[in-house]
Amino acid sequence: MIVKNPQFEVSAVNKKQYPNNGLPEVVLVGKSNVGKSSFINTMINRKKLARTSSEPGKTRQLNFYNIDNLFYFVDLPGYGFSKMSKQEQVKVGEFIEDYLKNRKEICLIIFLVDIRHDPTSNDYLMYDYVVRSGLPFMILANKADKIAKTKVNDTAKNIQKQLNPIGDIPTLPFSSENKIYSDDVWKIIEEHIN
Ligand SMILES: Nc1nc2c(ncn2[C@@H]2O[C@H](COP(=O)(O)OP(=O)(O)O)[C@@H](O)[C@H]2O)c(=O)[nH]1
Numbered sequence: 001m002i003v004k005n006p007q008f009e010v011s012a013v014n015k016k017q018y019p020n021n022g023l024p025e026v027v028l029v030g031k032s033n034v035g036k037s038s039f040i041n042t043m044i045n046r047k048k049l050a051r052t053s054s055e056p057g058k059t060r061q062l063n064f065y066n067i068d069n070l071f072y073f074v075d076l077p078g079y080g081f082s083k084m085s086k087q088e089q090v091k092v093g094e095f096i097e098d099y100l101k102n103r104k105e106i107c108l109i110i111f112l113v114d115i116r117h118d119p120t121s122n123d124y125l126m127y128d129y130v131v132r133s134g135l136p137f138m139i140l141a142n143k144a145d146k147i148a149k150t151k152v153n154d155t156a157k158n159i160q161k162q163l164n165p166i167g168d169i170p171t172l173p174f175s176s177e178n179k180i181y182s183d184d185v186w187k188i189i190e191e192h193i194n
Protein backbone atom coordinates (compact mmCIF):
# COMPACT_ATOMS: atom_id res chain seq x y z
CA MET A 1 0.00 0.00 0.00
CA ILE A 2 1.21 3.50 -0.78
CA VAL A 3 0.14 5.94 1.90
CA LYS A 4 -0.60 9.40 0.55
CA ASN A 5 -1.93 11.49 3.35
CA PRO A 6 -1.35 10.23 6.89
CA GLN A 7 -2.56 12.60 9.59
CA PHE A 8 -2.13 12.67 13.31
CA GLU A 9 -5.70 13.03 14.51
CA VAL A 10 -6.00 12.90 18.27
CA SER A 11 -4.32 11.95 21.55
CA ALA A 12 -7.17 10.50 23.55
CA VAL A 13 -7.09 10.16 27.31
CA ASN A 14 -10.67 8.96 27.55
CA LYS A 15 -13.24 7.22 25.39
CA LYS A 16 -15.14 10.38 24.50
CA GLN A 17 -12.12 11.54 22.55
CA TYR A 18 -11.84 8.43 20.39
CA PRO A 19 -12.77 9.02 16.73
CA ASN A 20 -16.39 8.19 15.96
CA ASN A 21 -16.32 7.76 12.18
CA GLY A 22 -16.21 3.95 12.37
CA LEU A 23 -12.91 3.49 10.48
CA PRO A 24 -11.14 0.22 11.33
CA GLU A 25 -8.24 0.41 13.77
CA VAL A 26 -4.87 -1.35 13.60
CA VAL A 27 -3.37 -1.26 17.06
CA LEU A 28 0.29 -1.29 18.09
CA VAL A 29 1.00 -3.10 21.35
CA GLY A 30 4.35 -3.68 23.01
CA LYS A 31 6.64 -2.62 25.80
CA SER A 32 8.06 0.88 25.99
CA ASN A 33 10.88 1.43 23.51
CA VAL A 34 10.20 -1.69 21.47
CA GLY A 35 9.49 0.56 18.47
CA LYS A 36 5.72 1.12 18.20
CA SER A 37 5.95 4.75 17.09
CA SER A 38 8.87 4.02 14.78
CA PHE A 39 6.83 1.23 13.21
CA ILE A 40 4.09 3.71 12.31
CA ASN A 41 6.57 6.20 10.86
CA THR A 42 8.21 3.51 8.74
CA MET A 43 4.96 2.13 7.40
CA ILE A 44 3.71 5.56 6.38
CA ASN A 45 7.07 6.80 5.19
CA ARG A 46 7.23 9.83 7.46
CA LYS A 47 10.20 10.40 9.68
CA LYS A 48 8.43 12.00 12.58
CA LEU A 49 4.67 11.89 12.39
CA ALA A 50 4.43 9.46 15.30
CA ARG A 51 6.43 10.67 18.24
CA THR A 52 9.22 8.30 19.14
CA SER A 53 10.82 7.55 22.51
CA SER A 54 8.58 7.35 25.49
CA GLU A 55 7.40 10.08 27.76
CA PRO A 56 6.69 8.82 31.24
CA GLY A 57 4.22 11.63 31.94
CA LYS A 58 1.96 10.77 29.05
CA THR A 59 1.45 7.10 29.51
CA ARG A 60 -2.32 6.90 29.53
CA GLN A 61 -3.19 8.16 26.10
CA LEU A 62 -4.00 6.59 22.78
CA ASN A 63 -2.65 8.30 19.68
CA PHE A 64 -4.78 7.93 16.55
CA TYR A 65 -3.17 8.33 13.12
CA ASN A 66 -5.63 8.58 10.25
CA ILE A 67 -4.20 6.74 7.25
CA ASP A 68 -5.77 8.12 4.07
CA ASN A 69 -9.24 7.88 5.60
CA LEU A 70 -8.98 4.09 5.23
CA PHE A 71 -8.02 3.11 8.76
CA TYR A 72 -6.26 4.29 11.91
CA PHE A 73 -2.95 3.22 13.35
CA VAL A 74 -3.44 3.44 17.10
CA ASP A 75 -0.33 3.82 19.22
CA LEU A 76 -1.03 2.32 22.65
CA PRO A 77 0.89 3.22 25.79
CA GLY A 78 3.91 1.00 26.37
CA TYR A 79 4.12 -1.25 29.40
CA GLY A 80 7.03 -2.28 31.56
CA PHE A 81 8.35 1.24 31.77
CA SER A 82 10.85 1.08 34.61
CA LYS A 83 10.27 4.64 35.83
CA MET A 84 6.56 4.05 36.25
CA SER A 85 5.21 3.26 39.72
CA LYS A 86 3.49 -0.09 40.30
CA GLN A 87 0.20 1.75 40.75
CA GLU A 88 0.59 3.60 37.46
CA GLN A 89 1.51 0.35 35.70
CA VAL A 90 -1.70 -1.26 36.95
CA LYS A 91 -3.70 1.73 35.70
CA VAL A 92 -2.06 1.64 32.30
CA GLY A 93 -2.76 -2.11 32.13
CA GLU A 94 -6.44 -1.51 32.89
CA PHE A 95 -6.64 1.32 30.37
CA ILE A 96 -5.19 -0.91 27.64
CA GLU A 97 -7.33 -3.89 28.57
CA ASP A 98 -10.51 -1.80 28.56
CA TYR A 99 -9.74 -0.46 25.09
CA LEU A 100 -8.91 -3.92 23.71
CA LYS A 101 -12.02 -5.47 25.23
CA ASN A 102 -14.58 -2.86 24.26
CA ARG A 103 -13.48 -1.07 21.14
CA LYS A 104 -15.48 -2.50 18.25
CA GLU A 105 -13.39 -0.77 15.57
CA ILE A 106 -10.23 -2.82 16.23
CA CYS A 107 -9.59 -5.07 13.24
CA LEU A 108 -5.98 -6.12 13.92
CA ILE A 109 -3.49 -6.00 16.78
CA ILE A 110 0.19 -5.82 15.98
CA PHE A 111 2.16 -7.16 18.91
CA LEU A 112 5.79 -6.02 18.91
CA VAL A 113 8.64 -7.74 20.70
CA ASP A 114 12.40 -7.24 20.50
CA ILE A 115 14.05 -9.84 18.25
CA ARG A 116 17.23 -9.68 20.33
CA HIS A 117 15.70 -10.99 23.53
CA ASP A 118 13.42 -13.72 24.79
CA PRO A 119 9.97 -12.31 25.58
CA THR A 120 9.85 -10.73 29.04
CA SER A 121 7.34 -11.55 31.77
CA ASN A 122 5.50 -8.35 30.81
CA ASP A 123 5.40 -9.53 27.20
CA TYR A 124 3.77 -12.79 28.30
CA LEU A 125 1.20 -10.88 30.40
CA MET A 126 0.39 -8.60 27.49
CA TYR A 127 0.27 -11.56 25.13
CA ASP A 128 -2.41 -13.09 27.37
CA TYR A 129 -4.48 -9.87 27.28
CA VAL A 130 -4.27 -9.91 23.51
CA VAL A 131 -5.25 -13.57 23.22
CA ARG A 132 -8.15 -13.08 25.62
CA SER A 133 -9.43 -10.12 23.60
CA GLY A 134 -10.27 -12.66 20.88
CA LEU A 135 -9.18 -10.17 18.20
CA PRO A 136 -7.02 -11.02 15.18
CA PHE A 137 -3.36 -10.30 15.81
CA MET A 138 0.14 -10.84 14.55
CA ILE A 139 3.56 -10.86 16.19
CA LEU A 140 6.44 -8.74 14.90
CA ALA A 141 9.99 -9.46 16.01
CA ASN A 142 11.30 -5.91 15.75
CA LYS A 143 14.80 -4.41 15.41
CA ALA A 144 15.78 -7.17 13.00
CA ASP A 145 18.57 -4.89 11.73
CA LYS A 146 20.32 -5.47 15.06
CA ILE A 147 21.07 -9.14 14.38
CA ALA A 148 22.81 -10.94 11.53
CA LYS A 149 20.64 -11.23 8.42
CA THR A 150 21.24 -14.99 8.29
CA LYS A 151 19.69 -15.39 11.74
CA VAL A 152 16.61 -13.22 11.32
CA ASN A 153 14.11 -15.85 10.19
CA ASP A 154 15.15 -18.51 12.69
CA THR A 155 15.13 -16.04 15.54
CA ALA A 156 11.64 -14.83 14.65
CA LYS A 157 10.49 -18.48 14.53
CA ASN A 158 12.04 -19.10 17.91
CA ILE A 159 10.14 -16.14 19.38
CA GLN A 160 6.96 -17.54 17.91
CA LYS A 161 7.67 -20.92 19.52
CA GLN A 162 7.93 -19.26 22.89
CA LEU A 163 4.86 -17.06 22.74
CA ASN A 164 2.69 -19.15 20.45
CA PRO A 165 3.77 -22.79 20.58
CA ILE A 166 0.70 -23.88 18.59
CA GLY A 167 2.03 -21.72 15.77
CA ASP A 168 -1.26 -20.30 14.54
CA ILE A 169 -0.37 -16.61 14.89
CA PRO A 170 1.53 -15.01 11.98
CA THR A 171 4.99 -14.01 13.20
CA LEU A 172 7.31 -11.93 11.06
CA PRO A 173 10.57 -10.07 11.49
CA PHE A 174 10.46 -6.28 11.22
CA SER A 175 12.81 -3.35 11.26
CA SER A 176 12.09 0.34 11.14
CA GLU A 177 15.52 0.74 9.58
CA ASN A 178 14.90 -1.55 6.65
CA LYS A 179 12.01 -1.26 4.22
CA ILE A 180 12.24 -4.88 3.04
CA TYR A 181 10.18 -6.06 5.98
CA SER A 182 7.19 -3.76 5.47
CA ASP A 183 5.62 -5.39 2.41
CA ASP A 184 4.57 -8.59 4.17
CA VAL A 185 3.10 -6.58 7.03
CA TRP A 186 1.13 -4.39 4.63
CA LYS A 187 -0.36 -7.53 3.07
CA ILE A 188 -1.72 -8.66 6.42
CA ILE A 189 -2.98 -5.17 7.30
CA GLU A 190 -4.78 -4.90 3.96
CA GLU A 191 -6.50 -8.23 4.54
CA HIS A 192 -7.92 -6.92 7.80
CA ILE A 193 -8.98 -3.38 6.97
CA ASN A 194 -11.14 -4.48 4.05
N1 LIG B 1 17.88 -0.28 15.27
C1 LIG B 1 16.55 -0.09 15.41
N2 LIG B 1 16.11 0.82 16.30
C2 LIG B 1 14.76 0.98 16.43
C3 LIG B 1 13.84 0.22 15.67
N3 LIG B 1 12.59 0.59 16.04
C4 LIG B 1 12.74 1.54 16.99
N4 LIG B 1 14.05 1.79 17.23
C5 LIG B 1 14.60 2.74 18.21
O1 LIG B 1 14.15 2.37 19.52
C6 LIG B 1 13.83 3.53 20.29
C7 LIG B 1 12.37 3.47 20.75
O2 LIG B 1 11.52 3.54 19.61
P1 LIG B 1 10.01 4.06 19.72
O3 LIG B 1 9.42 3.92 18.39
O4 LIG B 1 9.96 5.40 20.38
O5 LIG B 1 9.40 2.95 20.73
P2 LIG B 1 7.95 2.95 21.44
O6 LIG B 1 8.20 3.40 22.85
O7 LIG B 1 7.53 1.51 21.42
O8 LIG B 1 7.04 3.83 20.67
C8 LIG B 1 14.11 4.73 19.39
O9 LIG B 1 15.41 5.19 19.71
C9 LIG B 1 14.08 4.15 17.99
O10 LIG B 1 14.89 4.85 17.08
C10 LIG B 1 14.36 -0.74 14.71
O11 LIG B 1 13.65 -1.46 14.01
N5 LIG B 1 15.72 -0.84 14.64
Ligand SMILES: [Mg+2]
Pocket residue numbers: 036037038051052053054075
Ligand atom coordinates in the same frame (compact mmCIF):
# COMPACT_ATOMS: atom_id res chain seq x y z
MG1 LIG C 1 5.98 5.48 21.26
